[in-house]
Amino acid sequence: MGKLSNKKIVIAGSRKIEEMSLLIEKQGGTPVIRSLQGLLYFDESAIERELLFCVNNKIDWFVLTTGTGTDTLLGAAERLEIHAALIQKLKEAKVSARGYKTYALLKKLDIKPEIVDEDGTTQGLIRSMDLCDFAGQTVVVQLHGEPQPDLIQFLENRGANVIQLLPYRHVEPESSTLEMLCHELSTSSIDAVCFTTAVQVRYLFNYAKRQGLADTVRESFNSRVRAVAVGKVTEEALRDEGLDLVVVPEIERMGAMVIELVKYYENQ
Numbered sequence: 001m002g003k004l005s006n007k008k009i010v011i012a013g014s015r016k017i018e019e020m021s022l023l024i025e026k027q028g029g030t031p032v033i034r035s036l037q038g039l040l041y042f043d044e045s046a047i048e049r050e051l052l053f054c055v056n057n058k059i060d061w062f063v064l065t066t067g068t069g070t071d072t073l074l075g076a077a078e079r080l081e082i083h084a085a086l087i088q089k090l091k092e093a094k095v096s097a098r099g100y101k102t103y104a105l106l107k108k109l110d111i112k113p114e115i116v117d118e119d120g121t122t123q124g125l126i127r128s129m130d131l132c133d134f135a136g137q138t139v140v141v142q143l144h145g146e147p148q149p150d151l152i153q154f155l156e157n158r159g160a161n162v163i164q165l166l167p168y169r170h171v172e173p174e175s176s177t178l179e180m181l182c183h184e185l186s187t188s189s190i191d192a193v194c195f196t197t198a199v200q201v202r203y204l205f206n207y208a209k210r211q212g213l214a215d216t217v218r219e220s221f222n223s224r225v226r227a228v229a230v231g232k233v234t235e236e237a238l239r240d241e242g243l244d245l246v247v248v249p250e251i252e253r254m255g256a257m258v259i260e261l262v263k264y265y266e267n268q
Helices: 017-026 044-056 067-079 083-092 100-108 122-128 149-157 175-186 198-210 214-221 232-240 254-266
Strands: 008-011 030-033 039-042 061-064 094-097 138-142 161-165 168-171 192-195 226-229
Touching (some): 008 017, 017 030, 017 254, 044 083, 067 083, 067 100, 094 100, 122 149, 122 232, 138 149, 175 198, 175 214, 192 198, 192 232, 198 232, 226 254
Parallel strands (some): 008 030, 008 192, 061 138, 138 161, 192 226
Antiparallel strands (some): 039 168
């Protein structure tokens, strides 16, 4: 029998659901789909204004938080016929980068970042920038899907004039899905929840807080139900919500997170 035998494992993502479900089933578990990803849409008009600002003004710093988001901005700049101008601005400014995908993209563009994160997390990026002087500097922050209040506050507290580039924006998932998952957590009728992005964590806890269920949900995760994170950024979001134990693989892959959960139960 598989190590997930008789266990109900929630999949909170919206991608590769069939593959993850099959992996869980092969280990004897029962996959439960509760997609918390919501909808993602590209705000073309907003990003056009922000990119035109970047190429027409002096930028002191670019803070790039995701490779996908940075690539999206470059694609939008190409459609606006300002791609070369944006690359030039990136080369003229100091660049701070979070994540290996961002670093790899910059390397292709022959741009060496001034600052890189310590561990792939936003907090790691903030720590790496701790000694930088941002007073009076214009800092463009590339975000992906959701705001990063800790990062923005850090920069503003250091005296930076912050411009946020948020090409993708999320729309909250169905309230019925959030309600169902909160009920399953409060009754411990599930055994684990696999989170594949940080935004899923925030949607769950924001809903739980509005419903007065945050302490119940947190206590459930800190007792019987295991929280599983695909990588460090998602783990960071769970830790920020007060979770003491998070199962997370060394390799940031969806299949790896299921295998890591199997290992966790093997060691119990």
